[in-house]
Amino acid sequence: MKRLRAEFALAGVTVLWGTTFVVVKNALADVSTFVFLSLRFWLAALALTAIYFSALRKSRLRILPGLIAGLFLFAGFALQTLGLARTTPSKSAFLTGLSIPLVPFVTSAVYRTWPRGVEVLGIGIASAGMALMTLPAAASGWQWDVSTGDLLSFLCAVAFAIHIVAVGHYAQAEGFQALAVVQVAVAAVLASAFVSFAEPVRLHLTLGLALAVLMTGLLATALAFTTQAWAQQYTSATRAALIYTLEPPVAWFTSYLLTGEKIANRGKIGAAMILVGILTVELTRVTIPSLRTSE
Numbered sequence: 478m479k480r481l482r483a484e485f486a487l488a489g490v491t492v493l494w495g496t497t498f499v500v501v502k503n504a505l506a507d508v509s510t511f512v513f514l515s516l517r518f519w520l521a522a523l524a525l526t527a528i529y530f531s532a533l534r535k536s537r538l539r540i541l542p543g544l545i546a547g548l549f550l551f552a553g554f555a556l557q558t559l560g561l562a563r564t565t566p567s568k569s570a571f572l573t574g575l576s577i578p579l580v581p582f583v584t585s586a587v588y589r590t591w592p593r594g595v596e597v598l599g600i601g602i603a604s605a606g607m608a609l610m611t612l613p614a615a616a617s618g619w620q621w622d623v624s625t626g627d628l629l630s631f632l633c634a635v636a637f638a639i640h641i642v643a644v645g646h647y648a649q650a651e652g653f654q655a656l657a658v659v660q661v662a663v664a665a666v667l668a669s670a671f672v673s674f675a676e677p678v679r680l681h682l683t684l685g686l687a688l689a690v691l692m693t694g695l696l697a698t699a700l701a702f703t704t705q706a707w708a709q710q711y712t713s714a715t716r717a718a719l720i721y722t723l724e725p726p727v728a729w730f731t732s733y734l735l736t737g738e739k740i741a742n743r744g745k746i747g748a749a750m751i752l753v754g755i756l757t758v759e760l761t762r763v764t765i766p767s768l769r770t771s772e
Contacts, residue, residue, distance in 0.1 A: 483708035487720045490701045495727025497697045504689035509679040510558045511671040518665035520694030529654040542647035543659020549640040551664040556633035563626025570728040572630035574607045579638035580718035603722035603754025609747030645714035653706035
């Protein structure tokens with residue numbers, strides 16, 4: 478039951494993340510990338526520190542796990558946001574989603590343990606569904622013009638894959654509160670450090686920007702990464718990654734509601750394949766051994 482609750486919580490987190498693609502894309506018209514990330518992460522760090530201050534005082538806080546998780550968290554978001562400014566939300570969602578098939582390879586490299594066959598099958602089906610949903614197609618076949626934004630989005634997927642495995646590795650040993658607070662604080666510091674020299678500073682205070690910072694800072698960062706750190710104590714990194722394949726359908730649905738972006742029939746088939754991939758794993762009720770080292 479704990480694993481089931483954890484995986485439902487991760488599905489909720491995925492819904493939060495999926496709704497932010499269009500919101501962040503629109504916000505970037507008023508603010509430079511690292512200013513936005515700095516505002517987002519500092520708001521989340523302050524909120525989490527206030528919420529978990531008592532727990533942090535009582536815990537034996539180790540910085541290294543949060544530093545490692547925070548480094549890859551920042552790298553993923555920085556590359557994603559830079560890429561999103563240079564490509565479409567749907568392509569960004571797909572390329573970011575490539576972190577899902579990368580997670581088993583990262584896990585295998587760290588633990589020298591291969592995921593179960595049913596998990597590989599489910600990830601394969603869901604990844605194919607993401608491709609159908611988000612890759613643009615021409616009349617003569619697939620159309621793929623690789624841009625700088627596409628490359629940055631792929632590197633973002635690599636960083637997020639490592640982050641998922643790192644959180645799963647450290648969450649139980651360190652306590653999810655400490656891990657959540659430290660990793661977000663590290664990301665906030667790194668984002669601030671890049672503000673002045675990574676790109677020209679731009680900030681136009683608008684209602685849309687304020688709402689984007691509040692939504693991404695409090696919900697898609699503070700709440701989402703606390704939930705992730707808690708939930709990955711009870712499920713494997715590979716299963717968590719599979720649940721994250723729900724992000725592209727949510728991103729499309731949000732884009733449809735806010736901007737009227739339509740989806741072709743193959744995209745609908747892709748969304749169905751993502752659900753099939755998840756159900757392929759979940760309905761088998763296979764007991765997944767812990768990927769963490771023995772305690």
